[in-house]
Amino acid sequence: MRLEHIVLHNLRRRKGRAVFLVIGLLIGVATVVTLLSLTDALGRRAQNELENFGANIIITPRSDELTLNYGGVQLGGVNLVAKEIEQADLVKIDDIPNRRNVATIGPKVLGAVEIEGQRVMMMGIDPDAELKLKRWWSIAGRSIEKGNELVVGDSVAKRFNLNMGDILQVNGHDYTVVGLLARTGSQDDQLLIAPLSVAQVELDKLGQVSMVEVAALCHDCPVDDMVNQLQHVLPGTDVQAVQQVVKTRMHALDQFRFFAWGVAVTVVIIGALLVFVTMMGAISERTREIGIFRAIGYRRWHVLHMVLMEAAIVSTLSGVLGYLVGVGATLIALPLLEGGKATWHWNSTLAVSAVLAAVVVGLLASLPPALRASRLEPSEALRAL
């Protein structure tokens, strides 16, 4: 016979109250777990989308001269015989400390070419990398694969009345149109898109690139650090983070996270109040028992120990069940959000934190009633006998 024995017997005897307490705390824990799990899953989903959204770092040659503009990004000296980025230097990107955060590197060369006496901008790309960066591109036909193939932007196709399979002469060389890029509303509509090596020859920029787009994996992504690291390994370039894309998405996520935490804290406070009021009631109900315990020689600490042990047992049970219910609710809710594309991931920190938080909240809320019980003078308690 130990104090634990008395506590368990008491819980068993007052099942209704114990169940009420467990359910009260369980709802709180389950709500918190659901909200945080959803935030986590949606965050990961948003992250994936962000990565799919395109480049978030752009590397351009450093130049003080007047420049062309592409996609809102200044391209140093593309229209002039100016500095370009040496393609061979791009391997240095592998040397940066945050190399694991680099998802895709999309080098491109840009320059003007002549078609039927008119100047048109040609862009040479690495097709695999570029299609990863430009997930929104919709190409009728197919992407470029071999040397003399082109994908043409919507404006160019209309201007020169181009269709798939047409042969187009660029600077006197024949190219086959294998794909028509659907209207994007950006400067991509005005491009002739060719393989990088072909465009480099056509533009007389062998081994050179005009700009590099980099997609960084941005879950806890140190974009600013990466910009500095890239700048360090590519000293002749300007490296810019496309901050607005990252920041907008992150801001939306932060708003949701903030909301989730707000609800979580409110629910936890309500749970704590529930435990406090129930335990206070239980102590009043048990004044007689406490008087007996004290009269037969139980120290204040023994009474405190019993009340807190009861709270710890109830809270632990609530924490474990609450976590499981929360995960269940998350699994049910996720298919209804983000078109079912967000997925639940096991998060050991959340599991442990949920149980620990339930125990801490339960113990803290039970502490005032427990102290009150332990401070009951035996004579005062015995008056109730």
Next chain:
Amino acid sequence: MSLITLDKVHKNYINGADCVIALNKLCLTVEEGTFLGVMGPSGSGKSTLLSVLGALASPSSGSVIVDGIDVYGLSAEKQADFRREYLGFIFQSHNLIPYLNALENVMLPLAVTRFSADEKRRRANDMLKRVGLPDRMLHLPQQLSGGEQERVAIARALVNSPPLLLADEPTGSLDTTNSHQVMSLLKELHEDGQTIIMVTHNRENLEWFDRTVYLRDGKVEKDVQSCLDQLPQAI
């Protein structure tokens, strides 16, 4: 040497605007092995005397020495230890814990001791056998009669082998048969050397005591050794 010495013990209660004197500079000594009966009309201070002796209510002034220990010179926690080691309490309404069976109720004072589980069980078993309940150990209080509950309460009070047993009207809620059984049991314990102080209203219990004090207005009005005739008739 006296087991108990109360020296000018004074106890006031504040009741609203009134100051009630429960014990009025009471002096009393009790030898080891005494079966002392405490009688007196309502409000004479019987229960307060028991509370003061039991380290449950500190006196306003005066000292209480039990087995050489100045009880109210101890800290609150040490007073709890004192109650556990030196005292056994028997309450009028049994005061068993309803969700524990008889054996567990008897083991209750042992739950906070360092005895092994087997030792605790053995002691509680022995004590329940001694009070004549060997076959009721696993019964809950509500499954026991009033007399049986009282005997469980006595077993609980004795399981720590305390030098002093304090009983507050232990037969107050019992019929004549059960009352006689309980008093016989207490007498047996007394004959084995147990010191017992028992508060009672019932003059029929006087025959069991070897000393009786009669309280009135918080003072000892009479203190007699085994002599029923010497007590006031007004009891």
